[in-house]
Amino acid sequence: MSYYNQPAAANYNSAPMHAQRQRGYRICDQCGTPETPSVKFRLCGGCMTTQYCSQDCQKVHWPSHKAICQHTNLAKTLRKFASTHTTLLGWAGFQALQLKRVPANVRSSALLVELSYHDHPESHRRFSIAGTHIVPQTYIRDPLVTADIQRREQRCRQTGGIGTLVVILQCGGVSQVMPVEVDPPAKITWDAREDWPAVLNHFVESGRTDFKPISTTARG
Known part of the structure; x- marks a missing residue:
């Protein structure tokens, strides 16, 4: 067994605090721009997984994204159809x-x-x-x-x-x-x-x- 001088968590010994909701690190799937408080990303309305920093990036990316988007959306819709x-x-x-x-x-x-x-x-x-x-x-x-x-x-x-x-x-x-x-x-x-x-x-x-x-x- 290994022993360490410092615990793995910086707040290991501090009093518990109410954790703020954290969002994962996201980048635009077209240009690679990281999301910031001033740049709010939008999700593709079809597959709801691909993300963009702007509508312009979404339009530019659409020709290459179209096939996978339609496939993903179709699979999701098919599951809803079966359930209904x-x-x-x-x-x-x-x-x-x-x-x-x-x-x-x-x-x-x-x-x-x-x-x-x-x-x-x-x-x-x-x-x-x-x-x-x-x-x-x-x-x-x-x-x-x-x-x-x-x-x-x-x-x-x-x-x-x-x-x-x-x-x-x-x-x-x-x-x-x-x-x-x-x-x-x-x-x-x-x-x-x-x-x-x-x-x-x-x-x-x-x-x-x-x-x-x-x-x-x-x-x-």
Whole structure:
């Protein structure tokens, strides 16, 4: 063990004081100017991560920043879309994989939903359905995502569920994977529906976020 003559903190032995909020050292991503009390930085409104000392620097930097900005913003918007439409997307995946009839499909297949992006003030209305496909779960190449799905799968099956339903949202080269742990068949009240693509399209296109599946059991 090493010993030092002075403690690592300059105020180690002084009385505690209410700490003032500190900001990290920031520089303009275009010209490298450091932020000062008199030069307040602005964040890019799209990605909310790139920073500039002035509007002029933001304009100059835009041609080189555009691609990463759109990618980052799209990924963020896609996550919001998945969160807003969780019930709808989970139901569509359940119907697409025919889990009412073949529960084992949950372990081998996934629903891929291709989306088209449109500008709209509300984030959940910036997409429309371009297509839907049933794909093998090996379509997912990210090992961290695969490991998370396997963890959820194990947890779900230990509690009596049939497994983890996987819905993949894809738009412009950006993907969002939505895992949904599915209850055991005895608790599933949804009937099998063949019209799920039309229902999915209707609620997404109209911006509806109040989807409620029809229950066909007495508990419904």
